[in-house]
Amino acid sequence: MILATCLSATIFVLMVIVLSPKNMLMNELIFNFMIVIYLHIVEFGVFSANLSLISVSTEIDKAISYLFVRFIIYPVIILFFLQVYIQLHAVLLKVIAAFACALLLSLIDVVLKSVGILVYKNWQITGSIAVWFVFVIVCLLAMTGFRHLTEKEAYLR
């Protein structure tokens, strides 16, 4: 049941990202997608193996469900946020957008915790929001650097 729900959610977010208007070039989207996956793998490895704060359920359907979440759902949500972010001009709005994205990702953590996909030790939503906020900021920095390079290349072409 959990795997089926997770697959449906994955297909839904994929449909939304495919059908929604894009504010980025395809190569920028690909770059950001890969960066989010890589950073999440490293971050999750540190939090689970080194700090023993999180672990994935040992049940096979839940473990596979989490693969869909970490490799598709999280990156797609962050890509949405990055596309919204580049349209914003006011600094306050940008901070609010980053915070909203971190909050949404933390709410997904709440759902994952409640269905038993993730098992936390001493979990607090504030901690989760803080970690996701830092994560989103790092993704933003990577996106900004790559966009700058893309614009420079287009200018020189």
Add this chain to the structure above:
Amino acid sequence: MNILPLPEHFGSREWFIVGALICSNALIIPLKRKFPPTIIILILVFGLTSAKIMDVLVGEAPFDYYDMNETPQVELMDVVLQFVYPPFAYLFIYLYERLHIRGISTALYVLIGSFFGICFEWIFVCFGVFTYKGWNLFYSFTVYLYVQSACLLFFKWIQSNHHQKR
């Protein structure tokens, strides 16, 4: 509680990883630049991410077919090791373009590339970087066939997107 532990003793394995990092990067630095910087970055990030994804899918629970380095924790040397792969991805694409490999010879190129891949992996296993737990080099060969084919397709895709305008 250690966020990124250092290796307990700096032995032959650690020296091998550092040497592999230096050699792999030294291989690509003198190459003539054939692609724009954004394409180079995308190829390198693909090499980095695909290796990491395979480590998660195959090397971690629920399958857990191999271990990397001394402990299941994320060590500093694990992070260093991750940066050994991207230059090989770049070299693979560079030679593909440089040798003008097209058509059926692409299949042969992927086969040769996968063979080189398992040769390098065998050296990594000899130095104790990977410890197999039910995994073997034949499985790795099939994984390399998929990943290297994906790498070529990825390159074609990003190249076709490169002239896209805002």
